[in-house]
Amino acid sequence: xxxxxxxxxxxxxxxxxxxxxxxxxxxxxxxxxxxxxxxxxxxxxxxxxxxxxxxxxxxxxxxxxxxxxxxxxxxxxxxxxxxxxxxxxxxxxxxxxxxxxxxxxxxxxxxxxxxxxxxxxxxxxxxxxxxxxxxxxxxxxxxxxxxxxxxxxxxxxxxxxxxxxxxxxxxxxxxxxxxxxxxxxxxxxxxxxxxxxxxxxxxxxxxxxxxxxxxxxxxxxxxxxxxxxxxxxxxxxxxxxxxxxxxxxxxxxxxxxxxxxxxxxxxxxxxxxxxxxxxxxxxxxxxxxxxxxxxxxxxxxxxxxxxxxxxxxxxxxxxxxxxxxxxxxxxxxxxxxxxxxxxxxxxxxxxxxxxxxxxxxxxxxxxxxxxxxxxxx
Amino acid sequence: xxxxxxxxxxxxxxxxxxxxxxxxxxxxxxxxxxxxxxxxxxxxxxxxxxxxxxxxxxxxxxxxxxxxxxxxxxxxxxxxxxxxxxxxxxxxxxxxxxxxxxxxxxxxxxxxxxxxxxxxxxxxxxxxxxxxxxxxxxxxxxxxxxxxxxxxxxxxxxxxxxxxxxxxxxxxxxxxxxxxxxxxxxxxxxxxxxxxxxxxxxxxxxxxxxxxxxxxxxxxxxxxxxxxxxxxxxxxxxxxxxxxxxxxxxxxxxxxxxxxxxxxxxxxxxxxxxxxxxxxxxxxxxxxxxxxxxxxxxxxxxxxxxxxxxxxxxxxxxxxxxxxxxxxxxxxxxxxxxxxxxxxxxxxxxxxxxxxxxxxxxxxxxxxxxxxxxxxx
Numbered sequence: 164x165x166x167x168x169x170x171x172x173x174x175x176x177x178x179x180x181x182x183x184x185x186x187x188x189x190x191x192x193x194x195x196x197x198x199x200x201x202x203x204x205x206x207x208x209x210x211x212x213x214x215x216x217x218x219x220x221x222x223x224x225x226x227x228x229x230x231x232x233x234x235x236x237x238x239x240x241x242x243x244x245x246x247x248x249x250x251x252x253x254x255x256x257x258x259x260x261x262x263x264x265x266x267x268x269x270x271x272x273x274x275x276x277x278x279x280x281x282x283x284x285x286x287x288x289x290x291x292x293x294x295x296x297x298x299x300x301x302x303x304x305x306x307x308x309x310x311x312x313x314x315x316x317x318x319x320x321x322x323x324x325x326x327x328x329x330x331x332x333x334x335x336x337x338x339x340x341x342x343x344x345x346x347x348x349x350x351x352x353x354x355x356x357x358x359x360x361x362x363x364x365x366x367x368x369x370x371x372x373x374x375x376x377x378x379x380x381x382x383x384x385x386x387x388x389x390x391x392x393x394x395x396x397x398x399x400x401x402x403x404x405x406x407x408x409x410x411x412x413x414x415x416x417x418x419x420x421x422x423x424x425x426x427x428x429x430x431x432x433x434x435x436x437x438x439x440x441x442x443x444x445x446x447x448x449x450x451x452x453x454x455x456x457x458x459x460x461x462x463x464x465x466x467x468x469x470x471x472x473x474x475x476x477x478x479x480x481x482x483x484x485x486x487x488x489x490x491x492x493x494x495x496x497x498x499x500x501x502x503x504x505x506x507x508x509x510x511x512x513x514x515x516x517x518x519x520x521x522x523x524x525x526x527x528x529x530x531x532x533x534x535x536x537x538x539x540x
Numbered sequence: 541x542x543x544x545x546x547x548x549x550x551x552x553x554x555x556x557x558x559x560x561x562x563x564x565x566x567x568x569x570x571x572x573x574x575x576x577x578x579x580x581x582x583x584x585x586x587x588x589x590x591x592x593x594x595x596x597x598x599x600x601x602x603x604x605x606x607x608x609x610x611x612x613x614x615x616x617x618x619x620x621x622x623x624x625x626x627x628x629x630x631x632x633x634x635x636x637x638x639x640x641x642x643x644x645x646x647x648x649x650x651x652x653x654x655x656x657x658x659x660x661x662x663x664x665x666x667x668x669x670x671x672x673x674x675x676x677x678x679x680x681x682x683x684x685x686x687x688x689x690x691x692x693x694x695x696x697x698x699x700x701x702x703x704x705x706x707x708x709x710x711x712x713x714x715x716x717x718x719x720x721x722x723x724x725x726x727x728x729x730x731x732x733x734x735x736x737x738x739x740x741x742x743x744x745x746x747x748x749x750x751x752x753x754x755x756x757x758x759x760x761x762x763x764x765x766x767x768x769x770x771x772x773x774x775x776x777x778x779x780x781x782x783x784x785x786x787x788x789x790x791x792x793x794x795x796x797x798x799x800x801x802x803x804x805x806x807x808x809x810x811x812x813x814x815x816x817x818x819x820x821x822x823x824x825x826x827x828x829x830x831x832x833x834x835x836x837x838x839x840x841x842x843x844x845x846x847x848x849x850x851x852x853x854x855x856x857x858x859x860x861x862x863x864x865x866x867x868x869x870x871x872x873x874x875x876x877x878x879x880x881x882x883x884x885x886x887x888x889x890x891x892x893x894x895x896x897x898x899x900x901x902x903x904x905x906x907x908x909x910x911x912x913x914x915x916x917x
Contacts, residue, residue, distance in 0.1 A: 209865075210908070211864075211865055211866075211906070211907045211908070214905070214908065231908070232864065232865040232907035232908060233907050233908035233909055234908070235905075235908030235909070235910070236907065236908035239908065253865065254863075254864075254865050254907070255811075256810050256811050256825045256861075256863050257810070257811075258808070258810050258827065259885075259886070276813065276815075277811070277813035277814070279811060279812065279813050279885060280811060280813070283885075298815060310815055311823075311861055311867045311869070311870055312865070312867065313815070314813075314814070314815050314816060315815060315816040317816070317817075318814075318815070318816055318817060321817075431635070433633050433634070433635050434632075434633050434634075434654070434656060434657060435656065436653065436654035436656050436657070436691075437654070437691070437695075438653075438675060438687055438690070438691050438692060438695070439691060439692040439694070439695055440694075440695060440698075446688075448633045450635065454835075454901065458831075458903075461838070461868060484633075484688055486631075486633050487588075487609065487631075488586075488588055488609040488630065488631050488689070489588075490688045490689065491838060492688070493688055508636075508656060508660075509636070522904075523903060523904060523905045523906045523907070524831065524903050524906055525903065525904055526835075526900060526901050526902065526903060526904070527899075527900060527902055527903070527904045527911040528591070528612075528900045529588070529900045529901055530588045530609035530610050530613065530631070530900070531587070531588070531591065531608070531609060531610035531611070531612030531613035531616065532610055532612070533612070534904040
């Protein structure tokens, strides 16, 4: 998936040390694909996926809105040129003083999943729009969301009713089907739940206006995934099925789906060795690992495609590990990774589809290694 | 475990946001306890545990040596006043150019666990001392080391023989019994393996001189752990048992045992909520989590002691989670954590025993949150 522009950059600039290279042309194509697939939805780019200023500026120029997780991310989006009305404070866990600060900056759209959070917002962001996140089962996602965010639909009704009673604008419902979601039916189940919240509150005269359908749009790692167009059709059918002719305003929050396939990490093989003469797997140590940007290999959840100069030649299974003195810094061990037998110490490898959730996950200085550098071209 | 000096600092300075406070008096006491417990061993502080310049300077002044994982850590130790002969490059995974750089800086002691690493060292660090790391089973450790580092003892013999044949000083054997190791017998088993490598090579006329007994010395989290004196006695008996009257030079590499109990993280409760009205656990969200410095809660491995202003009052089980929009950012869920029922949003909590493996693990800017700040007093 490395584009010619990325390959040319690496060949010409020859950066030393591990680094991420992101091709803005791919981000541009992804944004257009989302616009085309879901023409009636507003796109809120999930800044946390990759907050590089060049990416935020490109998307701001193209008309994207932004989903932010902190005041720092609100400010990054504004610095990139996004007006406050195109920014959502989408983290359900916020300090009251951070809500106040975001409100001062002009932010009027906030995520909640409990009455406690609603009360903070009512105190320091009077009249703001709130949407309540509903729990989904996350089935079919490679990086499931567990129960950390959201509440059951019945409780969402209480939360939004409470928001209304405190003078807030009970604006809608959100859900997240789980990151890297490849089951198109996941959105259908979640939209069914959302519709129930709409219907229950409508009976009390509270008219919700928006469904935030979150992210979860996958990027291609090793296996093929449905394309944006397929998601668009599945989501539109589900909206029609559950909401009939009264389809609400909708929002999507792609992060991985916007930038994942736009980036490639260049890494170097530091060591290849065995633990005993009769070992049948080799250990391959790269100069990047779990603490240098590949945190999503935790529990071997995300399996990146790795390309070498020897692709197509004979391979053998390898344990793949990072360069730190930490035994947890092993990427693939339970399911060893096939790599060419010709691979040698000092060789470069490309780790594909690493544009999202890499740079900012990287540790500040673990073992003295500097954080992952990134180039946006 | 928070000392009065730490409590006074927090009360007086009232730092905002999560932060680590380290009391140098505790580090000083720990160093002296190790010296007293193992008077014949050299202490190589594992810089990666906490590389704060104040800690390194104190230990350099007290005569400590340093175990480093990268060229950057070598330079930090030297900047703190440690001469090159008191620094070991203890990472078994090194780029050849980093070995060359360390050699230029005067480093002469290197870890290896395979012939490939020996060959790099022979090329760019002629005549250097090398010690070969041997695999241990890690049984009894709370943060086990798996098989990432070391080789089986039979292979260690080959590795050291190869080192000798390439003109290097085949200096010794190292092992690591696993971090936070509470089983005193673990050192005995590992020393038995080390002795076998000594004996086999002695038959060929290669006389090893040193055993690096690594780290693993625990810090107290929730459960009591043996004190340094107990480790000292157990290790000395094991040395005597295996090596008789020919006890070699020995090294220990405490990291967690040196600084773990010297530090306390101050954090704020951002939100307390439930997912449904009938939930029997509350979710407590702090302003620090797995990506902000508490990475060692991965798989709920390390269970920190948390103190609040309401200790001694009635508690109830809580899921404890961090502030980011990442569902993996949950510290304790499988085994919920008992916290006082009176605990309220906005309260401060202290996370004890967090002087090691926190600041440098913290992500550079995940979700826009800044890395963990630290104060060394």
